Amino acid sequence: MSLQIFGLAVSRGVAIGRAVLVASSRVDVAHYFIEPEKVESELARLHAAREVVVKEFENLKRDLPPDAPAELPALLDVHLMLTQDEALVEAARTWVVDRHYNAEWALSAQLEVLARHFDEMEDPYLRERKHDLEQVVERLLRALIPGEQQGVTAAPSAVKPRDFGGEDPLVLVASDISPADMLQFKRSVFTGFVTDVGGKTSHTAIVARSLDIPAVVGARQASSLIRQDDWVIIDGDAGLVIVDPSPIVLEEYRFRQRQSELERERLARLRHTPAVTLDGERIELLANIELPGDAAAALESGAQGVGLFRSEFLFMNRASGLPSEDEQFEAYRAVVESMGGLPVTIRTVDIGADKPLDRHGHDRHDAMINPALGLRAIRWSLSEPGMFRQQLRAILRASAFGRVRLLIPMLAHLSEIRSTFEAIGQARQQLLDAGQQLGQIEVGAMIEVPAASLMLPIFLRHFDFVSIGTNDLIQYTLAIDRADEAVAHLYDPWHPAVLRLVSDTIHFSRLAGKDVCVCGEMAGDTDFTELLLAMGLRSFSMHPTQIPSVKQRVLRADTRRLAAKLHEILAADNPQAASRTAFGAAAIAPALA
Ligand code: PEP
Ligand code: MG
Numbered sequence: 100m101s102l103q104i105f106g107l108a109v110s111r112g113v114a115i116g117r118a119v120l121v122a123s124s125r126v127d128v129a130h131y132f133i134e135p136e137k138v139e140s141e142l143a144r145l146h147a148a149r150e151v152v153v154k155e156f157e158n159l160k161r162d163l164p165p166d167a168p169a170e171l172p173a174l175l176d177v178h179l180m181l182t183q184d185e186a187l188v189e190a191a192r193t194w195v196v197d198r199h200y201n202a203e204w205a206l207s208a209q210l211e212v213l214a215r216h217f218d219e220m221e222d223p224y225l226r227e228r229k230h231d232l233e234q235v236v237e238r239l240l241r242a243l244i245p246g247e248q249q250g251v252t253a254a255p256s257a258v259k260p261r262d263f264g265g266e267d268p269l270v271l272v273a274s275d276i277s278p279a280d281m282l283q284f285k286r287s288v289f290t291g292f293v294t295d296v297g298g299k300t301s302h303t304a305i306v307a308r309s310l311d312i313p314a315v316v317g318a319r320q321a322s323s324l325i326r327q328d329d330w331v332i333i334d335g336d337a338g339l340v341i342v343d344p345s346p347i348v349l350e351e352y353r354f355r356q357r358q359s360e361l362e363r364e365r366l367a368r369l370r371h372t373p374a375v376t377l378d379g380e381r382i383e384l385l386a387n388i389e390l391p392g393d394a395a396a397a398l399e400s401g402a403q404g405v406g407l408f409r410s411e412f413l414f415m416n417r418a419s420g421l422p423s424e425d426e427q428f429e430a431y432r433a434v435v436e437s438m439g440g441l442p443v444t445i446r447t448v449d450i451g452a453d454k455p456l457d458r459h460g461h462d463r464h465d466a467m468i469n470p471a472l473g474l475r476a477i478r479w480s481l482s483e484p485g486m487f488r489q490q491l492r493a494i495l496r497a498s499a500f501g502r503v504r505l506l507i508p509m510l511a512h513l514s515e516i517r518s519t520f521e522a523i524g525q526a527r528q529q530l531l532d533a534g535q536q537l538g539q540i541e542v543g544a545m546i547e548v549p550a551a552s553l554m555l556p557i558f559l560r561h562f563d564f565v566s567i568g569t570n571d572l573i574q575y576t577l578a579i580d581r582a583d584e585a586v587a588h589l590y591d592p593w594h595p596a597v598l599r600l601v602s603d604t605i606h607f608s609r610l611a612g613k614d615v616c617v618c619g620e621m622a623g624d625t626d627f628t629e630l631l632l633a634m635g636l637r638s639f640s641m642h643p644t645q646i647p648s649v650k651q652r653v654l655r656a657d658t659r660r661l662a663a664k665l666h667e668i669l670a671a672d673n674p675q676a677a678s679r680t681a682f683g684a685a686a687i688a689p690a691l692a
Contacts, residue, residue, distance in 0.1 A: 101343050104325075106293070106318030107587055108338035109304035113356045114291025114313040115349070116268035118329045118342075120211040120322060122233075128203045128240060130287055132266075133195070141195050145202045148242035149188045155238065156182065177228070181235045186213060188239070198266070203243050210236045211327050270331050274322045278302035278454055279415040282389060284310065291333040293321045293340050298590055300570040300620050301582035302453050308620075309389060311644040315340050317584030366647035370401040374650050376632070377657045384650055385444070385640035387618060391430045394437035396643040401650070404442035406640025407506070407566065407618040408434060410490070411448040415456060424489045431497035438501065444543070444566070444616075444640075445494050446506040447487070451475025453582040471580050476509035476547075481518050491526035498538035506543045506566055511550040516561050545618075547571035552600045559611045566640070567604055569619025573597050592621050593675040602634045602669060609635050616640055626675075628652035629682040630668065633661035 119130070133141050156179040160172060181187060187209060194205035210232065217229035270291040271284070281292075281303050290312065297303050297316030307314035313335030315321075325331060325342050332341040332352050341348060374382040385406030386397030390413070397405055413422050413430055422430070435443050450456050452470045467473045480487040497503055507519050523542065530537055544551065544558050547568035551558060558565060569592060574581040576597050579590045591597070601617070608615035616638040621627045623641025625648050631639065632653070639649060664681035671677035 101341060101345055101348065102324060104293075104318050104321050104340040104342065106315040106321065106338050106340060107297070107299050107304075107584065108334075108336055109297075109299055109316050110292075110307040110310070110312055110314040111335045112311070112313040112359055113335065113352050114268070114270050114333040115352060115356065116270040116290050116331060118272045118325045118327060118331045119208065119269050119289070120325065120327050121207060121271060121273045122211065122214075128207050129201060129244075130204045130289070131201050132199045132288060133201050135199065138196055138199065141202050141205075142192055144243060145188055145191060145195065145205065148202070148239050149182060151242040152182050152235070152238045153179065155242075174231075177231055178235050181228075181232055182239070187232070187235070203240055206236055206239055206243075208327060215326065270333055272322050272325050272331070276303050277416075278306050279412070281306040281310070282412060282415075284312075291331075291335070292316075293318050293325070293331070293333060295319055295322050296582075296584055298581045298584055298587045300573070300590070303582075305570070305620065305642075306389065308623075309387070309393070309642045309644070311642070317587055319584070363647075366651060369647050369650050369654075370399075372401075372650065372654065374403075374653045376653055377655070378659055380632075380637065380658045382632070382653045383616075383638040384646050384653070385442075385616065385618075385638065386643045386646065387623075387640050388434070388643075391433040391437070393643070394434045398438070400643035400646040402441075402643055402646055404444070404502075405434065405438060406444050406616055406638070408443060408445045409449065410445055411450050411454055414448055414450060415454065421456075421486060424493045427490060427493035428496045431494055431503070432500050435497050435501035435503055440501060442502040442504055444504040444506050445497070446508055446545070447477070447480055447490055447494070449476040449508040450479050471574060471582075477507055477515055477519065478509070481515065481522075484522065487522050488526045488529070491523055492530055495523075495526055495530055495537050495540060496535060498540045499536040500538070503538065504541045504543055504564070506545060508545045508568065509547050509571065510544050510558070511548040513554075513557060516544070516558070520561070543614075545571075546604050548575050549600060552604045555604055555607050556611075559608060559613050562613070564614035564616070565604065565608050566616045566618045567601055569597070569601060569617060569621040572600060572619065576600060592624075592627070593673075593678075595669070595671075595674055598630075598669055598674055601631075602665070605631075605634045605636050614638060623649060625649060625652050626678075629656060629661050630665075630678050632656050632658050633665040633668070633682075635662070 156175050160175045163171060191205040191209040194200040194208050195202065200208060213232055214229050217226055217232065220226045268290045269288055270293065271289040272293045274295045275297065276292065276294055292307055292312060292314040294303065294316045295318060301316065304314065304316050313333045315333055315335060315338050318340055321340055329342050330344065332344050374384050376382065383403050385404045386400065386402035387407040388394060388397055388405055389409050413427060431445055451473060452475045474482060494503060494505055510516055527537065541563035543564040543566055544562045545566050545568045546552050570581060573590060573592055577589060577591065577594055579586045581590060605615050615636070617631060617636055618640035622639040623645030628649055629652065641649060661682065668674050668677045668681055
């Protein structure tokens with residue numbers, strides 16, 4: 100029986116595949132396909148892990164102190180029994196043999212199947228045994244992955260199902276996925292994602308967009324309604340998930356999938372076309388990146404530089420400590436050199452809120468009183484001055500290898516501006532004292548808090564450029580947590596207050612002769628291209644995959660005709676409707692062939 104689940108459309112396109120259910124806590128388990136000839140050795144890993152865990156339990160039982168609580172031996176017996184139960188490791192074999200899943204994935208897939216059975220049990224005692232099963236599987240997983248937990252760098256292999264001829268594509272279904280885990284799927288087997296929680300500009304959604312993989316977030320019950328292996332359609336344009344679709348619906352979506360691939364191929368041909376409007380205005384289209392390896396995609400898309408390098412992804416989910424100055428320097432230099440003379444804007448870490456350093460660590464999202472309003476971004480950096488100077492030194496050193504711009508997130512106070520420049524001065528002096536070569540570097544501020552926009556003249560006196568982070572500007576203007584799907588319907592980039600702040604920031608920055616860019620999601624959303632051009636914006640930074648479609652809009656635009664409509668839209672009760680009317684066919688030239 101087909102089922103429809105509605106969520107938020109966060110990453111466009113259609114994905115069709117079998118569901119792989121993964122509990123949030125196990126998303127960081129490696130998911131990859133093994134070569135057919137490795138099946139036997141993978142099964143051997145699985146069995147060896149079981150032997151290790153059986154031994155662990157037997158030893159624990161043997162070494163129990165005489166005064167141990169009476170329930171403990173019984174509990175260990177239950178765990179021992181579960182470890183040896185055919186329904187677990189033996190059943191997990193099937194995932195390895197039939198599907199070529201790696202051992203860790205096979206185990207977690209089997210756990211999801213069994214957990215569902217436990218959830219459906221009437222007897223509360225038996226239902227509770229699910230937690231025992233989870234603990235046993237954690238032990239088995241640890242036995243398979245000795246030492247540290249898997250991090251971003253230990254991403255799964257890139258072997259795709261089609262490498263084995265005819266295996267089905269897969270979509271991942273989870274209650275939640277952290278941004279760092281999402282990043283891990285860059286080289287993974289999944290062709291789409293569905294999560295129960297999350298907002299349109301939550302960082303998980305942003306990473307999904309950067310991967311250019313269809314995704315729906317905030318689909319509330321998805322992970323409990325969808326079963327392991329169900330066929331699922333993810334409509335990333337409509338925010339719709341269809342479970343177990345009928346053949347007719349499936350055919351319709353397959354057709355749409357082919358159409359959107361053709362459209363992408365057509366747009367890709369614009370790569371070398373300069374982004375110039377009909378009235379001759381040059382528009383800068385820059386890329387947002389998360390990791391050094393993304394520079395290739397930025398160049399591929401025709402980006403004229405990197406407008407936002409979210410450096411915090413270098414800091415997340417690491418097995419051991421923060422990246423050293425040298426490690427950071429190498430990462431920044433790699434991007435600067437890959438971009439071959441094009442500007443690279445490196446933002447200092449924006450840790451905190453929905454981007455915790457470590458999902459198991461002390462700065463856990465849910466451990467803070469109010470993470471979005473707490474110690475994040477520049478506040479976090481200023482509270483860790485040693486770490487901050489270390490990052491600044493790494494960025495300053497990279498400036499000797501190309502055009503580097505330094506960007507500071509979430510400033511709101513003059514005291515923060517002063518402390519930031521003090522730290523930059525100290526970092527520079529330390530490098531000069533050590534005889535290091537430094538290049539010229541421009542320093543910019545993100546405008547992400549209404550306070551920053553309202554005190555823009557002060558910002559413009561201190562900084563060389565500003566970059567508007569609309570994702571946070573919307574969050575803080577409207578008091579809506581961008582990661583919370585319960586209030587996602589109120590997260591409105593068309594809100595007149597938001598548009599006023601964005602428009603004024605662009606206008607007054609230009610008046611002061613300072614560069615201004617928009618690097619929030621609005622910049623890559625073609626619904627806003629004409630409006631931002633009308634506001635006077637000439638520099639947009641977005642996911643590389645969005646560049647071709649924004650460029651297409653730029654090529655069709657006449658900025659003088661657009662600017663003439665600005666006042667009317669900003670004054671409208673419903674700016675979205677007014678924008679549609681004003682920027683319809685009258686203001687934009689006919690489509691290019
Ligand atoms: C923003 O807030 O718009 C932005 C670009 O920063 P981030 O999405 O990383 O918070
Ligand atoms: Mg931000």
